[in-house]
Amino acid sequence: MTFRDPDDNPNQNGRGSLEQLVRWRRDVRRFRADAVPDELIDRLLRLADLAPSVGNSQPWRIVNVRSPETRAAIVKNFETARERSAGGYAGDQSDLYNRLKLSGFDAAPIHLAVFCDRNALQGHGLGRQTMPETLDHSCACMVTVLWLAAREAGLGLGWVSIIDPAEVSKALDAPPEWKLVGYLLLGWPEEEHLDPELERFGWQPRTPFETRYWDTGSAPSRADAEVTQQADNSLGSVILVGAGPGDPELITLKALKALQTADAVLFDDLVAKPILDFVRPGARMIDVGKRGYRQSCKQPDINAMMVSLAREGLRVVRLKSGDPLIFGRAGEEIEACQDAGIPLSVVPGVTSAQGAAASLKVSLTNRDHARRLQFITAHDRRGHLPQDIDWSAVADGAATTIIYMPKRTLAELTEVALVHGLDPKTPTIAVANATRPDERVFISTIGAIAAELEAAHPDGPVLVMVGEALRYATVRDAAEQAEAIVAALDAIPGRQ
Template sequence: MTSRKPDDDIPAAGERASLEQLVRWRRDVRRFKRDPVPEALVEELLRLADLAPSVGNSQPWRIVNVGDADLRAKLARNFEAARTRAGEGYSGDRADLYGRLKLAGLDAAPVHLAIFCDHGVLQGHGLGRHTMPETLDHSCACMVTVLWLAAREAGLGLGWVSIVDPSEVAKMLGVPPDWKFVGYLLLGWPEEEHLDPELERHGWQPRTAFETRYFTAGVSPLGREAKSPRPAEENGAGKVTLVGAGPGDPELLTLKALYALQSADAVLFDDLVAKPILDLIRPGARLIDVGKRGYRKSCKQPDINAQMVALAREGLNVVRLKSGDPLIFGRAGEEIEACEDAGIAISVVPGVTSAQGAAANLKVSLTNRDHARRLQFITAHDRHGTLPKDIDWSAVADSAATTVVYMPKRTLSELTQIALVHGLDPKTPAIAVANATRPDERVFISTIGAIAAVLDAAHPEGPVLVMIGEALRYATARDAAKQGRDIAVAHGVLPEKS
């Protein structure tokens, strides 16, 4: 049964619904009538929802009523872009079904509500969330559930839109930085009623038995025989592991990374991954060069995401191999999101960062307690290959900080000039390292005022990073201590001995 009939267990007009009826009829509504909802009724429902329980009585939810037509149009475009990106992770019949599903009612719903969780909330004095800060988010979910049930009792439907870019939504609405986006809710009179969820009705995913989610402690191992299989396993899909290959020296590879490479069925690797590391991959595994390399022709990120998901859907154990650590300027977030959206199990194996490898070879402490109070990593180019506009230049100019600049080749001159304008001493030590930890590693010891010219003259091949800060003052290049000292003295980095 998919549509409401007169003999369905639904209360008659004027008859109050039971809690069970409300829960059973609480469905994610995506098809709305355009009839307006009285403002007084909306306020009544929101005030009911505001009575929801919250950790420490913190009431962290923040509700933004989006009535402006231009904002709604921008949010609709954001949804369509996110929907398209998510759709690229599916193939075959699943992709066709995804394309037919109506996943939002943005065009017709008369009421749009953006829900945020205020992570800076002072109310509640932190009670109950010192050990579990995520309970703030859970509290917001409780509020949405109360709103959902209250709307259902009033004959209204509510839809929760999650296929949007949270950061873009927050930016569009101009909310404070402590507000975390929870969801975009649509409220209105439902165009049609159904006993079963649309995703189940159209064959996307059926509900499973309650017993698969209920356990008794001490009777049997939890999460095994009785546990419902994950959607990925149910579809015969494999898994994805993001693996950090480190800066290049294969001996810096972690044991966990090595195990992942030796059990992989397919490996998608970047150009910057050193060949000796590729030689450690299990014989017979499919090797796919996805060529992520700055300023050069590369595979597009959505294509990599789609290929990664498609291979996992074939039931393969997929490794996405990245230079350094995948979570540091490695676009890991986009790949994790693609897998999660597709229902593919994903895990991450961290790697030694290029900064760590370079510092180790230089035998220099990046956090020398006599010179550094902070270590910061920044990127020297944004999505468009230009110097990011939002760099905190006061932090870069801080004499008590060590700054490591990733991917600086094209923008280093601009970066150093701006840093000097913001007060960074031009004699601050700066070291550029190309191909850190590899046999062809090259080290350039200079100052922040001259490092761009030194690097431009040398024009080194391969990945480069630049380290800046007083903690580097006594660093010398491996196997070139004399040369390093001479350069440092020439630039006034080290005092000449009397």
């Protein structure tokens, strides 16, 4: 999930959520060197300045570190502190510590030093007589608001803590009553992830929420330490669920049960919105849609989020359009859960091909004309026509071929298939938004379908069905449909 400028930000289209902002994390350490406009930084700092503070004290003091010489001194400070901290680890933990990237000094264009003014007069000392440390807490609130505002704008924020505060104060000639709270790095992220880098590289996973929350009188005693440790290691589960092609009445009872018992649901863009209404109220809803040919959530991020949520002890549903096992990249998600030791199950769904055929009352097989049904995808991981398609199988007149995701490559695919012997008059039906209220149907031949779709430019997911079985699509309650197919193909088939 990568945002390069505010225009690409999904929150402006109502797709974002506070939870997504929080999950996009603050610990960005890999920045592009592109400049950040001064007016954007000014806007973010003014937003952060609205943060709550004890007694309305506003104790934060922010220094924009622009001097290259000062920055170099602080980087040297970090390197010294990092080497000193490395001595606290041994074995594999030490090796991992030394491999981790723990700052982004090398590329981050914005450096901010945040101090807490311990002698702040603002607020008349309210709340500080009993808990003077709340001044520090107030500054942390401000940093949190800045972090969320930065993420919403597409910026990454890294909070450097491996640093000697006294040396930073000295380098910036800060007043003695100012206490360093954090050294912040801001910039456009080189890459974005839905899980923290420390967790992604195996430093330590997150633990369940329940291990940090209790009702009055229920907090664990020292004698409960063993039980708490067991709870720390408890795992949730992941269910890959097929949402079907779009019609909410086509989801299975097992899928409905999974949605109504889920703690978190990671759903794709293509999942019909009415199906999301089945999700249990209070469950976390996270849009992880992979938007074709546009900036979108990356598969490794989705894998990591599933694992992370399950490690929190949650019942996680990974909701996919159609059937998750058919061109849904389920294999990668299954592998990620298995590698992490996360319990996993799969709930199949009605495929888009099945939904489209049922909606059209078209049989995909015919004992006289199509004894084989094959599904192919029209693009590879680069978005190009796959090079390993069995073209002799596609040209086989005794097969029905369903082409998934064909929008960008259909013209090339049909051209190659015709060269390999596929009859250009082979009946072909394209369906956009199958089974949904805005479903569109294009009845044609394989030789003409690409041009017709290009001219119509339908929105939403499209699949193309090819084969002689489509010519024999009549049933008693679908006479009008049959006449349309016959007219489009200019042929009157014999009836069995």
